[in-house]
Amino acid sequence: MEIRMDRFLADAGFGTRSEVKKKLKKEIVEVDGIRIRDAAFRFDPETARVTVNGKEAEYSLFSYYMLNKPAGVVSATRDPLEKTVVDMIPDGRRRDLFPVGRLDKDTTGLLIITNDGKLSHRLLSPKHHVKKEYLVTFSGSLTPEAMEMLRSGVDIGDPELTLPAELEYPLPDEIPALLSRENRCIIRITEGRYHQIKRMFEAVGAPVVELMRLAMGTLRLDPGLAPGESRPLTMEELTSLQD
Numbered sequence: 001m002e003i004r005m006d007r008f009l010a011d012a013g014f015g016t017r018s019e020v021k022k023k024l025k026k027e028i029v030e031v032d033g034i035r036i037r038d039a040a041f042r043f044d045p046e047t048a049r050v051t052v053n054g055k056e057a058e059y060s061l062f063s064y065y066m067l068n069k070p071a072g073v074v075s076a077t078r079d080p081l082e083k084t085v086v087d088m089i090p091d092g093r094r095r096d097l098f099p100v101g102r103l104d105k106d107t108t109g110l111l112i113i114t115n116d117g118k119l120s121h122r123l124l125s126p127k128h129h130v131k132k133e134y135l136v137t138f139s140g141s142l143t144p145e146a147m148e149m150l151r152s153g154v155d156i157g158d159p160e161l162t163l164p165a166e167l168e169y170p171l172p173d174e175i176p177a178l179l180s181r182e183n184r185c186i187i188r189i190t191e192g193r194y195h196q197i198k199r200m201f202e203a204v205g206a207p208v209v210e211l212m213r214l215a216m217g218t219l220r221l222d223p224g225l226a227p228g229e230s231r232p233l234t235m236e237e238l239t240s241l242q243d
Contacts, residue, residue, distance in 0.1 A: 001061070002043060003042065005024065005029070005036055006021055011059060024036065064113075065097075065113040066219065067089065068110070068229055068230070069228075072105060085111055096115040098115065101124050106211075108212045110214060111213070112219065133215040134186065136184065137210035154200045156193070162196065163191050167187050168187075170185070171184055219233070
């Protein structure tokens with residue numbers, strides 16, 4: 001896959017595209033020993049060796065991060081008024097990162113941040129039925145009838161019922177005592193409709209108070225990440241997601 005020289009240098013941490021265009025004129029940028037001044041010059045970063053003033057430029061085509069999204073942050077690449085999930089990733093050199101799917105502003109937990117469109121499509125495409133797991137805090141109680149509706153399909157006002165969900169309620173004994181098991185459950189769904197879980201619980205008479213995503217596919221939220229913290233995915237995690 002070929003890439004423009006200005007994008008390569010920007011992604012490798014040498015500034016914005018306009019800044020690297022100036023660098024190409026002032027500094028010695030070489031591809032396999034050949035001096036390059038043209039920002040539109042295209043080459044394959046997987047096979048070519050790029051140096052800037054004699055120092056090799058490090059570059060990775062794709063980046064993958066796990067973010068523990070806090071409440072109050074929007075799932076977007078940029079926003080004129082609000083802080084975004086991409087703003088929370090420390091890799092400031094990448095300007096092509098985006099969140100895989102969306103979590104509501106007040107929803108917390110696992111969010112994948114990447115620039116790999118192919119992986120994003122695989123995780124979000126309805127035909128792949130990738131499972132998402134959430135910890136739900138709700139008001140009221142879940143009756144046996146409500147639990148059966150959640151497990152078999154709920155009418156949330158769409159043309160079709162939701163697909164069957166997996167439900168853990170009450171929560172297992174190993175859940176910390178500070179969490180009231182009576183008003184919390186774990187739910188796993190394979191869809192991604194608009195505000196789906198909130199609409200499902202509203203429909204069964206147990207409105208959502210707090211919502212936290214714990215897992216997406218094979219990837220589980222790292223318990224060592226505090227809200228707002230992120231880390232690169234391990235090779236094992238990435239390989240598992242891609243399988």
